[in-house]
Amino acid sequence: MRRSRYLLNTVKETPKEAVVISHQLMLRAGMIKQLASGIYSFLPLALRSLRKIEQIVREEMNAAGAIELLMPSVQPSELWVESGRWQIYGKELLRMKDRKDNDFCYGPTHEEVVTDIVRKEVRSYKDLPLNLYQIQTKFRDEVRPRFGLMRGREFIMKDAYSFDVDDPSADRSYQAMYDAYKRIFSRCGLAFRPVEADSGLIGGSYTHEFHVLAQSGEDEILSCDQCDYAANVERCERQIETRSAAARPFEKVATPGKKSIEDVSAFLNVPAENCLKTLLYQNGETILACCLAGDRELNETALKNLFDGEEVFLVDPQTAQEKYGLPIGFVGPIDLPQSITALVDREIAEGGPWVCGANQVDHHFVGVTADQIRGKIVNLGQTRAGDRCPRCQNGHFTSHRGIEVGHVFKLGTKYSERMGATFLDAQGSSQPCIMGCYGIGVSRTMAAAIEQNFDEQGIIWPLQIAPFHVNLLNLDPSAELTQQTCDSLVTALEAKGIEVLYDDRDERPGFKFKDADLIGLPLQIIVGMRGLQGGTVEIKARRTGQRQQVALAGAVDEVIAQLQELGWGKERV
Numbered sequence: 364m365r366r367s368r369y370l371l372n373t374v375k376e377t378p379k380e381a382v383v384i385s386h387q388l389m390l391r392a393g394m395i396k397q398l399a400s401g402i403y404s405f406l407p408l409a410l411r412s413l414r415k416i417e418q419i420v421r422e423e424m425n426a427a428g429a430i431e432l433l434m435p436s437v438q439p440s441e442l443w444v445e446s447g448r449w450q451i452y453g454k455e456l457l458r459m460k461d462r463k464d465n466d467f468c469y470g471p472t473h474e475e476v477v478t479d480i481v482r483k484e485v486r487s488y489k490d491l492p493l494n495l496y497q498i499q500t501k502f503r504d505e506v507r508p509r510f511g512l513m514r515g516r517e518f519i520m521k522d523a524y525s526f527d528v529d530d531p532s533a534d535r536s537y538q539a540m541y542d543a544y545k546r547i548f549s550r551c552g553l554a555f556r557p558v559e560a561d562s563g564l565i566g567g568s569y570t571h572e573f574h575v576l577a578q579s580g581e582d583e584i585l586s587c588d589q590c591d592y593a594a595n596v597e598r599c600e601r602q603i604e605t606r607s608a609a610a611r612p613f614e615k616v617a618t619p620g621k622k623s624i625e626d627v628s629a630f631l632n633v634p635a636e637n638c639l640k641t642l643l644y645q646n647g648e649t650i651l652a653c654c655l656a657g658d659r660e661l662n663e664t665a666l667k668n669l670f671d672g673e674e675v676f677l678v679d680p681q682t683a684q685e686k687y688g689l690p691i692g693f694v695g696p697i698d699l700p701q702s703i704t705a706l707v708d709r710e711i712a713e714g715g716p717w718v719c720g721a722n723q724v725d726h727h728f729v730g731v732t733a734d735q736i737r738g739k740i741v742n743l744g745q746t747r748a749g750d751r752c753p754r755c756q757n758g759h760f761t762s763h764r765g766i767e768v769g770h771v772f773k774l775g776t777k778y779s780e781r782m783g784a785t786f787l788d789a790q791g792s793s794q795p796c797i798m799g800c801y802g803i804g805v806s807r808t809m810a811a812a813i814e815q816n817f818d819e820q821g822i823i824w825p826l827q828i829a830p831f832h833v834n835l836l837n838l839d840p841s842a843e844l845t846q847q848t849c850d851s852l853v854t855a856l857e858a859k860g861i862e863v864l865y866d867d868r869d870e871r872p873g874f875k876f877k878d879a880d881l882i883g884l885p886l887q888i889i890v891g892m893r894g895l896q897g898g899t900v901e902i903k904a905r906r907t908g909q910r911q912q913v914a915l916a917g918a919v920d921e922v923i924a925q926l927q928e929l930g931w932g933k934e935r936v
């Protein structure tokens with residue numbers, strides 16, 4: 364492809380609206396164009412990379428036994444009313460009406476539609492297992508669309524849905540997807556990690572997320588340094604360790620103006636880990652006093668899950684004082700008003716003595732023992748780096764940032780029961796299908812690849828998903844010799860299946876070098892009069908920056924050798 368005939372305009376300056384590197388570089392490399400908030404056009408260069416990711420996804424899904432179909436993106440509300448999600452999905456669901464005033468939505472996901480297909484098509488256990496997938500545009504009206512393609516409103520997803528006759532079979536379908544995802548992200552050339560994730564609303568289900576490891580990741584993941592346990596911090600299990608402190612008589616002490624754990628800890632000379640904090644949350648009309656160790660963060664996901672995933676939010680200090688007589692900064696689990704539900708983190712149900720607020724301004728209790736603390740014992744605390752791993756009891760957690768690019772989820776019978784997706788078993792009785800759903804953010808994966816592969820100069824594409832393999836630069840585009848040489852190089856390379864972007868523009872060498880580094884194709888072939896007079900061209904590897912003068916006659920072979928080293932020609936990793 365000749366650059367002069369291609370739609371590809373690069374930008375030197377970093378666009379102000381872009382915070383993360385993938386967004387900056389995609390805009391600068393002329394890959395995407397914003398149409399509205401969170402809605403982008405994929406320009407030709409981006410589309411080539413996207414298609415390669417899709418192709419890898421397709422090959423691995425097919426190899427794992429999934430079957431491709433394509434469902435409509437506009438979906439009638441009736442299906443969503445049946446599944447119960449029309450009411451609860453909230454504003455992320457883009458709703459619209461047709462000319463007859465019927466309600467529709469633009470699909471953010473396709474459980475309803477696929478379940479509708481299966482309930483009409485599947486009759487008996489002989490039709491199962493079935494795994495159906497598509498690669499398609501989704502729309503989610505995200506509260507905060509940001510980071511370019513990472514959190515768009517319109518984006519491309521691969522979604523697959525499995526239907527099985529029983530749990531062991533559903534687990535095999537899940538495992539097949541889990542393994543396929545590992546192959547997909549390895550083939551994309553990415554460093555990634557599958558982690559256990561929060562399954563939210565649905566009991567009896569389980570889930571893994573696949574994270575591309577990158578500094579800019581929105582999620583925190585913890586992994587054990589000794590075994591292979593890794594989890595999203597939202598659901599990372601904990602090893603409860605008893606925290607003891609020197610015995611001390613129970614008494615109320617004055618702590619004037621000492622509200623924060625740090626202040627109380629310093630003032631009373633008690634380590635923060637032996638102080639308690641009590642956070643007031645609200646769930647509907649219920650006020651929750653959540654009591655946990657002073658040095659531990661509260662895990663809001665765990666708290667929400669105690670209430671079937673319903674929203675919980677912090678009570679503001681004024682309401683706490685006026686409505687419940689509780690002074691924020693001095694709240695504690697002893698003698699709380701009867702109307703308040705006390706929740707006690709497992710970590711503090713043993714150990715002590717503790718320091719805690721006395722529910723009176725400027726006062727705390729010291730010498731509080733575990734048996735004085737009333738309340739329901741639950742898991743509230745968030746696991747963190749340094750904590751001991753509960754699985755192997757041996758290692759400790761380290762923290763990483765991750766970008767969630769994929770998600771495998773064992774759904775169970777939630778949709779099949781509500782929507783009547785049943786089959787007749789061998790005895791002739793009707794059973795609900797056991798479902799799983801499996802998503803990959805295809806467009807997010809492209810952005811995540813850049814988050815993981817860049818330097819000061821620009822993008823460094825992993826070969827497998829690079830828009831082209833080679834960037835051919837003609838440094839003297841007006842000379843006939845360089846033109847002929849480049850033309851025959853393009854022909855020879857393309858004959859070998861190598862994709863070439865040929866910079867034939869009438870621009871200065873320095874400009875072309877910068878552009879080539881910004882776009883970040885794996886190899887550059889640099890052709891200039893000076894080299895050709897000595898019979899050579901230069902090959903530069905984008906990732907290492909290594910340059911090599913090679914004889915023109917051996918250039919194609921050298922390119923092939925270097926591409927092979929980068930993984931070219933390997934079918935499946």
Ligand code: ATP
Pocket residue numbers: 472503505512513514515516518519520767768769770802803804805806807
């Ligand atoms: P998140 O927690 O990031 O919002 P999610 O749990 O809503 O993700 P799923 O419903 O599991 O995501 O969707 C499957 C995949 O689609 C995700 O793993 C992610 O890669 C991708 N994805 C989800 N939301 C977006 C978005 N707004 N923009 C781009 N990709 C997205």
Ligand code: MG
Pocket residue numbers: none
């Ligand atoms: Mg989401």
